[in-house]
Amino acid sequence: MATAERIVNDDPSPLLLLSRADVSVLPPEEERRILMQLHDLRSQLAAAAGEINAEAGFDVQGFVRFVLAGGPPASDEEAVLRATARTYNEIRTRLAMANLRLVAHVARRYRDRGMSTSDLLQEGFCGLLTAIDRYDVSNTTRLASYAVWWIRQALQRAVAAGIYPVRLNPRHLQKLAESSHEGEPVGPKKTKRVRSAAADATLKQLHAATRPVVSLDAPVGDSGRTTILDMLSVSTEEDVEERDHEEQLAALIHQLKPREQTVLRLRYGLDGAAAHSLSQVSEVLAVSKERVRQIQDGALSKLRAFARRRECCEIG
Numbered sequence: 001m002a003t004a005e006r007i008v009n010d011d012p013s014p015l016l017l018l019s020r021a022d023v024s025v026l027p028p029e030e031e032r033r034i035l036m037q038l039h040d041l042r043s044q045l046a047a048a049a050g051e052i053n054a055e056a057g058f059d060v061q062g063f064v065r066f067v068l069a070g071g072p073p074a075s076d077e078e079a080v081l082r083a084t085a086r087t088y089n090e091i092r093t094r095l096a097m098a099n100l101r102l103v104a105h106v107a108r109r110y111r112d113r114g115m116s117t118s119d120l121l122q123e124g125f126c127g128l129l130t131a132i133d134r135y136d137v138s139n140t141t142r143l144a145s146y147a148v149w150w151i152r153q154a155l156q157r158a159v160a161a162g163i164y165p166v167r168l169n170p171r172h173l174q175k176l177a178e179s180s181h182e183g184e185p186v187g188p189k190k191t192k193r194v195r196s197a198a199a200d201a202t203l204k205q206l207h208a209a210t211r212p213v214v215s216l217d218a219p220v221g222d223s224g225r226t227t228i229l230d231m232l233s234v235s236t237e238e239d240v241e242e243r244d245h246e247e248q249l250a251a252l253i254h255q256l257k258p259r260e261q262t263v264l265r266l267r268y269g270l271d272g273a274a275a276h277s278l279s280q281v282s283e284v285l286a287v288s289k290e291r292v293r294q295i296q297d298g299a300l301s302k303l304r305a306f307a308r309r310r311e312c313c314e315i316g
Helices: 003-010 014-018 028-048 060-068 076-098 100-110 117-134 143-162 170-179 197-209 228-232 237-253 258-268 278-285 289-315
Strands: none
Touching: 014 100, 028 060, 028 076, 060 076, 060 117, 076 100, 076 117, 100 117, 100 143, 117 143, 237 258, 237 289, 258 278, 258 289, 278 289
């Protein structure tokens, strides 16, 4: 792996990565000087590889990896070639890190697409490296303007390759990226686009196709003991009967006086509460244990009477 790619992989925090001292925009003159130096090194590597033109189809990084992967240099020429390859990687890394904020800016359009910020930076960084390797110094365009296209292509391919349950072409991904920024303030030189009904329908289909996949085993709630599959599964006859009994009991208890309801809930641990002893309930209600027992017996007698009355009504 190249030095610049290893730097991104070794630093998992995007904020920490962007706050590095070497992540700062270079002055135009300094950037141009580094690009010229890279061009000279690339020409030397292409000549060593037997290529006539360093700019036409020469895989500079493939050749650099090949040169640096060998054992100890067997000759002075090989030692010089390795030094050249190593210098190329170092300068390339410096130039790439200086343009990392450009990658972060472009990657903002691809947020909420199922990829973490670190993964987006890594994929966009690979596109930036490709742009640096392919940049032609005879071009008067700044490196940033040239690299934006390569960064976008790398991000679009990464998102389309394995994030969505369906494969999307770069044009559709661009539409999604543009729609994610529609809620942002419109600048003085920008006009808000008005989409047609057909475009709105297409965008709705894209959003529906790119919803994140949720596992049926994903936990639900704070406890994490219940999964989505448990909630979707068909209840057994025993479960249905148990829930019916619980609902009937809750309806009967609701007919009691508030103090009677409190005593039963505390004594028998209803509604998920812990069961309490007579002494504990007496301390909570500030009454004697005997009084708690009397309230409890009276409430249970009422519940039995309510239950018998309901059975008679159902039979009749």
